[in-house]
Amino acid sequence: MSKRTICLILAVALLLTLGLSVASAAPLSQGEAYTVVLGDNLWTIAEKYFGNGFAYKAIVGATREKAMEDETFTYILEPGFIHPGQKFWIPSAEEAEAYMEAVRIGGVVSVLGVWGGDEARSFDAAVAPFTQETGTQVAFEGTRDLPVVLPIRVAAGNPPDLAILPNPGQMVEFAKTGDLVAIDAFMDMEQLGSDYAQSWLDLGSYGGTLYGVFYKAAIKSLVWYSPAAFEAKGYTVPTTWDELTALSDQIVADGSVPWCLGIESGAASGWPATDWVEDIMLRTAGPDVYDQWVDHTIPWTDAAVKTAWEYFGQIARNEGYVYGGTTGVLTINFGDSPAPLFDDPPGCYMHRQASFITGFPAFEGQDYAFFPFPSIDATYGVPALGGADLIVMFNDTPQARALMEYLASPEPQEIWAARGGFLSPNKRVSLDVYPTATDRAMAEALTGAEVFRFDGSDLMPAAVGSGSFWTGTLDYVGGVDLDSVLATIEATAVDAYK
Amino acid sequence: MSTFANPLFSMILAIVVGVGGIVALFLGLEFLIGFLPDRTQERVRPWVYVGPLLLILTFFLVYPTLNTLYLSFLDKYSEVFVGLDNWRYAFTNHTMLISFRNNVLWLVVFTALTVSLGLVLAVLLDRVRYEAVAKSIIFLPMAISFVGAGVIWKFVYAFRPAGQPQIGILNAVVNTLLGFQPIGWLIEREMNNFALIAVGVWIWTGFCMVILSAAYKGIPRELLEAARVDGANEWQLFWGVTLPMMKSTIAVVATTMVINVLKIFDIVYVMTNGNFDTEVIANRMYKEMFAFREFGRASAIAVILLLAIIPVMAVNIRRFQEEEAIR
Numbered sequence: 001m002s003k004r005t006i007c008l009i010l011a012v013a014l015l016l017t018l019g020l021s022v023a024s025a026a027p028l029s030q031g032e033a034y035t036v037v038l039g040d041n042l043w044t045i046a047e048k049y050f051g052n053g054f055a056y057k058a059i060v061g062a063t064r065e066k067a068m069e070d071e072t073f074t075y076i077l078e079p080g081f082i083h084p085g086q087k088f089w090i091p092s093a094e095e096a097e098a099y100m101e102a103v104r105i106g107g108v109v110s111v112l113g114v115w116g117g118d119e120a121r122s123f124d125a126a127v128a129p130f131t132q133e134t135g136t137q138v139a140f141e142g143t144r145d146l147p148v149v150l151p152i153r154v155a156a157g158n159p160p161d162l163a164i165l166p167n168p169g170q171m172v173e174f175a176k177t178g179d180l181v182a183i184d185a186f187m188d189m190e191q192l193g194s195d196y197a198q199s200w201l202d203l204g205s206y207g208g209t210l211y212g213v214f215y216k217a218a219i220k221s222l223v224w225y226s227p228a229a230f231e232a233k234g235y236t237v238p239t240t241w242d243e244l245t246a247l248s249d250q251i252v253a254d255g256s257v258p259w260c261l262g263i264e265s266g267a268a269s270g271w272p273a274t275d276w277v278e279d280i281m282l283r284t285a286g287p288d289v290y291d292q293w294v295d296h297t298i299p300w301t302d303a304a305v306k307t308a309w310e311y312f313g314q315i316a317r318n319e320g321y322v323y324g325g326t327t328g329v330l331t332i333n334f335g336d337s338p339a340p341l342f343d344d345p346p347g348c349y350m351h352r353q354a355s356f357i358t359g360f361p362a363f364e365g366q367d368y369a370f371f372p373f374p375s376i377d378a379t380y381g382v383p384a385l386g387g388a389d390l391i392v393m394f395n396d397t398p399q400a401r402a403l404m405e406y407l408a409s410p411e412p413q414e415i416w417a418a419r420g421g422f423l424s425p426n427k428r429v430s431l432d433v434y435p436t437a438t439d440r441a442m443a444e445a446l447t448g449a450e451v452f453r454f455d456g457s458d459l460m461p462a463a464v465g466s467g468s469f470w471t472g473t474l475d476y477v478g479g480v481d482l483d484s485v486l487a488t489i490e491a492t493a494v495d496a497y498k
Numbered sequence: 499m500s501t502f503a504n505p506l507f508s509m510i511l512a513i514v515v516g517v518g519g520i521v522a523l524f525l526g527l528e529f530l531i532g533f534l535p536d537r538t539q540e541r542v543r544p545w546v547y548v549g550p551l552l553l554i555l556t557f558f559l560v561y562p563t564l565n566t567l568y569l570s571f572l573d574k575y576s577e578v579f580v581g582l583d584n585w586r587y588a589f590t591n592h593t594m595l596i597s598f599r600n601n602v603l604w605l606v607v608f609t610a611l612t613v614s615l616g617l618v619l620a621v622l623l624d625r626v627r628y629e630a631v632a633k634s635i636i637f638l639p640m641a642i643s644f645v646g647a648g649v650i651w652k653f654v655y656a657f658r659p660a661g662q663p664q665i666g667i668l669n670a671v672v673n674t675l676l677g678f679q680p681i682g683w684l685i686e687r688e689m690n691n692f693a694l695i696a697v698g699v700w701i702w703t704g705f706c707m708v709i710l711s712a713a714y715k716g717i718p719r720e721l722l723e724a725a726r727v728d729g730a731n732e733w734q735l736f737w738g739v740t741l742p743m744m745k746s747t748i749a750v751v752a753t754t755m756v757i758n759v760l761k762i763f764d765i766v767y768v769m770t771n772g773n774f775d776t777e778v779i780a781n782r783m784y785k786e787m788f789a790f791r792e793f794g795r796a797s798a799i800a801v802i803l804l805l806a807i808i809p810v811m812a813v814n815i816r817r818f819q820e821e822e823a824i825r
Contacts, residue, residue: 148788267771324659327682330774331657347662463790474773478685488592495574496790 029092031062033073036086045088050096054133058099062091106135107399112150113164113389116142118359122419126412127403136399145267147466154179159394162403164215167458168203168390169465175206181393184210186401192408195426197447203454204390213408216416217388217425219446220354220455221279221373224338228367229346241283241376245314251349252320259315260323260348262337263473264330270470272334273316273477274457275385276352281308282383283376287451294456296497300490301483309482311376316477323348329477338362354387355442359421369438372445384449387458388425463496464489523550563804570797584798594799597777601806603691604698604762604778609755611699613748616706620714621740623707633711637704644701648768651697655683655769687775694776697765702758706751713747714740746821753814760807779803 034045042056049055060076066089067075074086091099115123120142127138141160143149147170153159154174165171174180192201192213204212230237233254238244248258263272282290285304292298293305319325323340324332339362340347352373357363375382391407393400406412413424414433423443434440446452457465468489476485527546531539573580588594619636623629639647656666660679664670669680683693717740725739741748763780766772772781779799787796 151791152788267767269771269773324657324662327657327680327685328659330685331682347659463792467785467790471773478687478774492790495792 031089031091031095034088034090036082036084036088038084040082040084042082045090049090050093052100055096055100057103057133058091058096059088061099062095063088065089103133103402104135105398105402107397108137108139109162109397109399109403110160111138111140111162111164111403112146112153112160113140113142114144114146114166115140115164116144118361119421122359122416122422125419126415127406129411129415130403130406134399134402136402138403144265147462148267154394161395161397161400162391162393165212165390165392167387167455167465168212169459169461171204171212171390171392172206173462174392174394175209175211179394180211181396181400182209182211183213183393183404187213187405187408195408195410195428197425197427199452200388200425212390212392213404214388214425215391215407215413216356217423217446218354218356218386219423219442219449220275220385220387221282221383222353222355222370222442222445223373224341224351224353224357224363224368224370225349226341226346226367227369229341229349233349235349237371238374239371240374240378241311244374248315248321248350256346257321257323257348258350259321260337260340260351261316261329262332262334263477264333268466268470270473271457272353273312273473274469275354275455276312276316277308277473278453278456279352279373279385280311280376281305281456282385282451282453283373283380284308284311286377286380287383287453290453290456294459296460296493300486300493306482306486309476309486313476313482317479326477326479330474335360336362341368342366355423355439355446356421358439359419370442381450383451383453384445385453385455386446386449387455460493461496464493467496468492566797566800569793570801572794572797574792574794576793580794584794587795588798588802593777594779594782596775597772597779597782600691600776600778601760601762604695604759605756607692607695608698608702608759608762609752611695612702612706612755613710613752615699615703616708616710616751617744617748619703619707620711621736624711624714633704633708637708639701640704642701644764645768647697647701648765651700652684652769655693657682657685684770684776685774690770690774690776694765694769697769698759698762702755706755709751710744710747713744717743746817749817750814753810753817756810757807757814760803760810779806 036045042059043053046056046059047053050058063073063076067073072087073089074082076082076086076088113120113123120140123140124138127140130136131138146163146166150159150163150165150170151173159179171180187210189210192210196214200214201210204210204214225237233251235247235250238247251258261272263270265271278290281293281304284307285293289298289304293300293302298304315321316329317326322329323337334353335357338351338353338357338360341349341351342362351357358368372382372384391404393404408426410424410426410428413422413426413429416422417424417429417433417439418435420435420439423439423446425446427447431440431443434443457469459465460469472485472489475488476482524547531543531546534542569576570584571579571581573583623632626632642650653665654667655669656664657669657680658664658666660673664674664680666683668683672678673680681689684690721739721743722735725735730738761780762778763784766776766778766781767784770776772778772785780803783796783799783803786792786799
């Protein structure tokens with residue numbers, strides 16, 4: 001074919017496609033109202049008007065603005081739940097265009113977190129809509145060694161854009177050295193104020209400035225069990241420590257093992273045991289003494305602290321109480337340890353662990369339930385120990401800001417919550433997204449607890465909270481005498497709190 | 499992604515610039531030397547070739563070493579002078595003392611096992627037809643990173659309660675096969691250090707074996723034949739002829755192993771993280787530096803490690819000089 005013919009064919013093809021695209025879309029020169037009919041969803045509405053499903057966000061934004069002035073329009077709270085009869089405002093093509101342009105910033109955001117395996121996959125699913133909307137790639141790196149890796153990267157001048165810290169203690173250390181970007185400069189503080197309880201915002205701040213938002217919360221004072229196993233043996237759920245030990249003795253007498261407990265976790269080995277000690281501390285000494293212990297106002301050798309450890313030792317150091325004996329406690333990984341709950345016959349009957357464990361393979365497809373870790377001293381009742389991951393920013397880029405805003409919104413929280421093993425501290429996340437009644441109960445326990453305390457080891461300085469406290473529990477379960485364990489931790493605490 | 503950010507592109511660039519750059523550098527220097535009179539050329543040339551290397555070593559080795567020594571006298575933030583406090587901590591802290599003990603244990607047991615096993619294998623494998631295959635298999639663990647080996651052996655030592663299916667091969671033999679109680683290999687303080695040393699031996703024996711095998715094959719066959727004719731049995735042959743002939747190689751291999759083992763870190767970090775009394779000096783330094791941010795103490799420990807290795811290096815260098823003198 002001659003060159004002219006080819007050019008002609010190409011030109012015709014180009015005109016045809018242009019013509020077709022012009023014919024299919026119906027660009028609005030100005031906005032108009034739209035009433036929802038049965039079978040509609042925001043995606044198809046957006047496609048019809050703009051040829052692009054993502055433009056639904058422009059519709060949501062424009063409708064909300066209109067709803068502020070005119071009550072007949074619906075203030076869309078849940079883009080996924082619309083009803084026939086609702087009135088929306090479809091913005092003009094230019095407005096939608098401008099919105100989509102502004103949002104499509106592209107680029108990359110680097111995120112460093114502790115998650116791996118299933119948790120990492122859930123995070124990828126949670127940020128997928130963000131990537132689709134803005135075109136920004138989220139490069140997530142997960143390492144359990146984050147408390148060590150992150151300071152190295154910061155010191156080397158190569159920090160990630162965002163980091164998801166497993167504890168606020170590290171946030172304070174970085175805020176002190178001025179490495180963090182204050183997020184109250186660009187976040188919608190009013191929205192944050194209504195979405196999160198003040199205590200969450202306080203924990204994410206240092207010196208009055210907000211540095212991070214909490215993302216994945218967990219409530220820790222839970223004991224997991226298999227209702228079927230309990231029913232088969234006629235066991236009842238204990239509500240006090242005495243009932244708990246009586247039940248454990250009963251299970252031993254029946255020829256089985258009451259507790260599954262595994263505290264191995266690579267470089268972080270020992271952390272599940274610290275949760276035990278903290279829960280017990282809240283119940284034997286009360287929240288005020290707990291706070292003093294976390295602040296190091298009272299030393300580790302104090303009688304109150306020693307008592308809490310001794311209660312822990314009653315369970316963990318009792319060879320007949322724990323699956324695999326103390327050797328099992330020290331060698332079995334925390335993620336693998338609940339599996340015997342669902343064996344036939346059950347290898348153990350109870351497992352004390354935070355709410356996130358339901359997202360692990362051992363719990364998949366199983367019938368499980370929890371009861372709150374029982375009270376020990378009736379005066380202190382049943383307080384809730386909890387924790388959450390904190391998202392902080394090191395590099396102030398438009399992509400990082402966009403991702404931070406996105407992660408503080410309900411959408412990524414709902415996506416992960418629906419996958420299980422995730423509790424949201426965001427009040428706008430409706431309880432309906434949680435997959436099971438158990439998850440809903442946990443979410444309610446988290447937000448409704450009378451006394452709530454953040455995980456102690458997460459608030460202590462790294463040398464103790466991620467160091468001697470962890471190794472101290474390993475030594476104690478391994479048979480070292482309690483006084484010398486506490487003296488060792490106290491020695492490191494004296495240095496670390498300086 | 500821009501072209502420069504593309505990892506493949508930067509890798510190719512690094513190779514081209516790195517290799518090509520070095521070649522260009524030396525060609526250029528050679529060209530420049532050409533302008534000098536002949537006698538001066540001969541004197542200058544060695545310095546010119548070694549010069550860039552010396553510069554790099556000074557900046558990246560000598561200066562940091564001196565700086566570390568300086569930091570070991572300062573506090574955790576490297577601001578306040580604290581004299582010998584960090585050194586006192588390094589030599590009196592309970593965990594540090596355990597690390598010293600463990601390092602000595604590693605030093606003695608690991609070196610003895612790798613060198614002697616390597617020697618025995620080198621001598622015995624020389625006599626069989628499948629020598630090449632066997633040597634390859636024994637040398638294979640050297641190809642695995644220490645971290646990978648640590649993970650593999652963590653599974654080998656894995657523990658499950660008695661009567662349950664054992665996922666660790668050792669406990670499978672001990673419990674499922676032989677009926678004894680399963681053992682927490684990495685937990686029991688009497689044996690966990692030896693369990694870790696076993697991993698190190700598994701990795702390094704191949705290396706010793708290969709070098710000692712080359713030395714063994716260097717012994718003249720006639721010597722051994724002559725000894726056999728004189729009525730020496732294999733044992734006497736080994737002690738009286740083979741060993742003395744291989745003395746210098748054994749010494750080199752032994753010192754290499756010693757230098758290796760003083761720095762042992764990966765295996766301990768991956769398998770037990772120094773818990774249950776398995777702590778070693780390098781892991782301690784890592785923890786103090788990066789986990790606890792105690793820069794002063796970490797520097798003191800680093801210097802101690804350096805001082806421990808210096809005598810071994812000195813012996814090695816003296817040996818090289820002797821060999822040079824013989825030549």
